[in-house]
Amino acid sequence: MRSNRLTTLVLLLPWIITFVVFWLFPLLFSLITGFTDYSLISRNPAEWIGLENYKELLTDQDFIISIKNTFIFVFGTVPITTVIALIMAVLVNQRFKGRGIFRAGYFLPSITSMVVISLIFTNLYSRGGYIAGLASMLGFTPPEHGFLYDSSTALFSIMAMDIWMSVGYYMLIFLSGLKSIPSELYEAARIQGAGNIRQFFLITLPLLKPVALFILVINTIKSFQVFVEIFVMTQGKFETASMVYFIYETGVTTAFRFGYASAAAYILFAIIGIFSLTQFILMRRRHPLW
Amino acid sequence: MKYILTILFVLMAITSWAETTIELWQFWTDPAIKPTIQNIIDDFEKANPDIKVNLTDLTWANGHEKIVLAFSSGTGPDVVELGSDWIAQFGANGHLADISKYISEDSASFQGWGMANYKNKIYGFPWILGTRVIFGNKDLLKQTQFGEDYIPISFDDLKNSSYKIQKISDNIYGWGSNTAEKHRLYKKYLPFFWTYGAQIFSDDGKYCVLPSLPAVEAMTYYKFLHDSCGYVANQRGIEDAFLDGKIGYIISGDWLLKRIELENRDINFFTTLFPGRKFPGKSFMGGEFLSINDASDNKDEALKLIRFITSPENQIKFCKANRSANPSSINAQEDEYFKSNVHLQTFIKQINLSKNPPVIPDWVYIENIIERAVEDVLFNDALPGESLREARSKIDKLRK
Numbered sequence: 001m002r003s004n005r006l007t008t009l010v011l012l013l014p015w016i017i018t019f020v021v022f023w024l025f026p027l028l029f030s031l032i033t034g035f036t037d038y039s040l041i042s043r044n045p046a047e048w049i050g051l052e053n054y055k056e057l058l059t060d061q062d063f064i065i066s067i068k069n070t071f072i073f074v075f076g077t078v079p080i081t082t083v084i085a086l087i088m089a090v091l092v093n094q095r096f097k098g099r100g101i102f103r104a105g106y107f108l109p110s111i112t113s114m115v116v117i118s119l120i121f122t123n124l125y126s127r128g129g130y131i132a133g134l135a136s137m138l139g140f141t142p143p144e145h146g147f148l149y150d151s152s153t154a155l156f157s158i159m160a161m162d163i164w165m166s167v168g169y170y171m172l173i174f175l176s177g178l179k180s181i182p183s184e185l186y187e188a189a190r191i192q193g194a195g196n197i198r199q200f201f202l203i204t205l206p207l208l209k210p211v212a213l214f215i216l217v218i219n220t221i222k223s224f225q226v227f228v229e230i231f232v233m234t235q236g237k238f239e240t241a242s243m244v245y246f247i248y249e250t251g252v253t254t255a256f257r258f259g260y261a262s263a264a265a266y267i268l269f270a271i272i273g274i275f276s277l278t279q280f281i282l283m284r285r286r287h288p289l290w
Numbered sequence: 291m292k293y294i295l296t297i298l299f300v301l302m303a304i305t306s307w308a309e310t311t312i313e314l315w316q317f318w319t320d321p322a323i324k325p326t327i328q329n330i331i332d333d334f335e336k337a338n339p340d341i342k343v344n345l346t347d348l349t350w351a352n353g354h355e356k357i358v359l360a361f362s363s364g365t366g367p368d369v370v371e372l373g374s375d376w377i378a379q380f381g382a383n384g385h386l387a388d389i390s391k392y393i394s395e396d397s398a399s400f401q402g403w404g405m406a407n408y409k410n411k412i413y414g415f416p417w418i419l420g421t422r423v424i425f426g427n428k429d430l431l432k433q434t435q436f437g438e439d440y441i442p443i444s445f446d447d448l449k450n451s452s453y454k455i456q457k458i459s460d461n462i463y464g465w466g467s468n469t470a471e472k473h474r475l476y477k478k479y480l481p482f483f484w485t486y487g488a489q490i491f492s493d494d495g496k497y498c499v500l501p502s503l504p505a506v507e508a509m510t511y512y513k514f515l516h517d518s519c520g521y522v523a524n525q526r527g528i529e530d531a532f533l534d535g536k537i538g539y540i541i542s543g544d545w546l547l548k549r550i551e552l553e554n555r556d557i558n559f560f561t562t563l564f565p566g567r568k569f570p571g572k573s574f575m576g577g578e579f580l581s582i583n584d585a586s587d588n589k590d591e592a593l594k595l596i597r598f599i600t601s602p603e604n605q606i607k608f609c610k611a612n613r614s615a616n617p618s619s620i621n622a623q624e625d626e627y628f629k630s631n632v633h634l635q636t637f638i639k640q641i642n643l644s645k646n647p648p649v650i651p652d653w654v655y656i657e658n659i660i661e662r663a664v665e666d667v668l669f670n671d672a673l674p675g676e677s678l679r680e681a682r683s684k685i686d687k688l689r690k
Contacts, residue, residue: 040358040359040362041358041361041362041379041380041383041385042383043383043384043385126523126527127522127523144522145469145522145523146523149469149470149522149523149669150669151669151670235471235472237469237470237471237472237665238470238669252355253354253355254654254655254658255654255655256358
C-alpha cells in the first residue's frame with residue numbers, strides 16, 4: 001500500500017513541481033508584491049505599502065479606462081460569439097453536401113496564430129483596405145485614416161475580428177453538445193406535432209445548457225484577458241487598452257512597477273472570479289420554459 | 291610523458307585563467323550591419339588576445355525588458371548598448387558605472403555626452419547618434435507653383451507648399467503625419483515645440499512649463515498640417531507612401547536613406563534642415579550608447595572594448611555598412627564618406643541644431659504624458675492649451 005502511494009507520488013512529481021514553480025509560486029508571489037512598491041528596475045528592496053497600490057489604481061484614469069474598454073470588449077463579444085456559434089452549430093449539424101468543408105472552414109481561424117490574424121486584419125482595416133472599400137460600396141463613410149486609427153471604431157473593429165476568429169471554436173463545442181442529444185427526443189417531439197422551432201427551444205436549448213455554460217465561462221475568461229490583438233493592432237492607442245495591456249505596460253515595459261501591476265492583476269482576477277461565479281449561479285437556475 | 295602532460299595542463303590552466311571574457315549586448319541584428327559588428331569584435335580580440343568578447347543580440351521588441359530583468363537579477367552584461375532615453379533610468383537606479391573620471395581624454399572628440407549625463411555623472415559612451423530631417427519630394431513640388439528646387443525655410447513656407455501639394459490630386463498628400471504610435475508621435479511634435487522656443491522644464495529643471503504660448507503655437511501649427519494635408523499612418527506607412535510618391539514632405543531619419551539605397555527606389559527627393567521662424571529650426575536628437583554594468587568585475591577591459599568600438603575608424607566602418615549619418619566621433623564626421631554625400635551632410639548639420647529630451651529617470655513616463663497630449667489634440671480635437679495644461683498637471687503629480 002505504502003509502495004503504491006510512493007509510486008503515485010513519484011509519477012505525479014513532475015506535474016506537482018511544474019504547478020508549484022510556474023503556477024502556485026507566481027500566484028502567491030504576485031499577491032504579496034501587490035502590497036509592496038516592488039519595481040524591477042530599482043535596486044532598493046521592496047517596501048510593504050499595504051493597500052496603497054489598490055488605492056492608487058482606483059484613481060488611475062488609465063486603469064479605469066482599461067476597465068471600461070475590457071468590459072465593452074467582454075459584453076460586446078461574448079454574447080454575440082455564443083449566439084452565432086450556436087446558430088452555426090445547428091446549421092452545420094444538418095445533412096447537406098460539403099458540410100465538412102463548412103465545419104473545417106469555420107474552425108480554421110481559431111487554430112491560426114492570433115498574431116498572424118491581427119496583422120492581416122490591420123491591413124484589411126487600413127485606409128484604402130478591403131474593409132474600407134466594402135464600407136464605401138455599402139454606402140458608409142469609412143474613417144478617414146483607417147478603422148484602427150479612430151477612437152470611435154478601433155475597439156469595435158478589434159471586437160469584430162475577435163468574434164470572427166473565435167466563433168468556429170465555440171461552434172465545434174456546441175456541435176459536440178448537439179451530437180450528444182438523443183435523437184429519440186426529437187422523434188418523440190415530432191410525433192407529438194412539435195415543429196423545428198419548438199424542438200429547438202424545448203429540446204436543443206435546454207439540453208445544451210451545460211455546454212452553453214462552459215462556453216460562456218471560458219469565453220468570458222478569455223475575453224477579460226484580451227491582449228495579443230490589442231498589442232499587435234493598436235498598442236493600446238485609440239482607446240483600446242485593455243486591463244491586461246495596462247498590466248503589461250505598467251509591469252513589464254516602460255515603468256516596471258511590478259507591485260502596482262500585480263495589484264491590477266489581482267483586481268482582474270477578482271472581476272473574472274465574480275463573473276464566472278455569477279454565470280454558474282444564473283445558469284443553474286431553472287428557466288420557466290424549461 | 292607524464293611530465294610533459296603536466297606542464298601542458300598547467301600552461302592551459304594559466305592561459306585560460308589569464309583570459310577575461312566580456313559580455314556585450316547589442317541591438318544591431320540587421321544582416322546589413324551584423325557582420326560588420328562581428329568584424330569589429332574579431333579585430334578587438336586579435337588586438338587583445340587576453341580578452342574574449344561574447345556577443346549577444348537584442349531586439350527592439352523586448353531588449354529593454356531583457357536588460358531590466360538581467361540587471362535586476364544580477365546577471366547583466368559587462369557592456370550594454372542603451373538608447374539615450376534609458377540611460378537616466380538605469381543610471382539613477384545604480385545599474386551603470388559612472389565613467390566620468392575615465393573620459394577626459396575622449397570628451398572633446400565625441401558628441402552626445404549630454405544625453406548620458408545624469409546629475410553630473412556620465413553613464414554611457416556615445417556611439418551612433420541620430421536625428422531627424424525633412425525629406426521632400428521634388429517631383430510633387432514641380433507640379434506646384436514652387437518648382438522642384440524649392441526648399442521650405444520658414445514654417446509658412448512648409449505650410450503653404452504642403453497645402454499646394456495636397457491640392458494636386460485626391461491621392462496626393464502634403465504632409466506625412468504620424469498616427470498615435472508609441473515612442474514616435476511626440477518625437478515629431480518636439481522639433482516644432484523647440485523651434486517655436488518652448489521648453490518642457492524651467493531652466494533650473496524644477497518646474498514643468500509645458501503649456502506655454504510657444505508650445506500652444508507649435509501644437510496649433512502641427513495640428514494644421516495634420517488636419518489640412520496630412521497622410522496619417524505609422525512611420526513605416528508614411529515612409530512607404532513617401533517612397534511611392536504620394537507625400538510632399540515627411541520627417542524621417544537616416545534609415546530612410548538606407549531604404550532608398552538598398553531598395554533601389556526611384557524617387558526624386560531632397561533632404562533639408564528643419565524650417566523655423568529663424569532658419570534652421572531644431573530637431574530631435576537621440577542616440578545609441580555603450581554603458582558599463584556597475585556590477586561588472588571587468589570595467590577596465592569593458593572600457594577598452596568600448597573605446598575600440600567607438601574609435602573613429604570603426605565608427606566609419608559601421609556607418610558605411612549601416613548607412614548611418616551621425617557617428618558620435620567628430621573625427622569620423624570629417625571622413626570623405628560623409629563629406630561627399632549631400633544627404634549625410636544634412637544630417638550632420640542638423641544634429642548640431644538638435645535637442646535631446648531631459649535626462650531624467652522619469653522621462654519614460656513624461657514622454658508618455660506628452661505623447662497623450664499630442665494624441666488628444668490630433669485625434670480627439672482637444673484644445674492645445676487645455677491638453678498641455680492637463681499634461682503639466684500629470685507631470686507635476688508624477689514628480690511630487
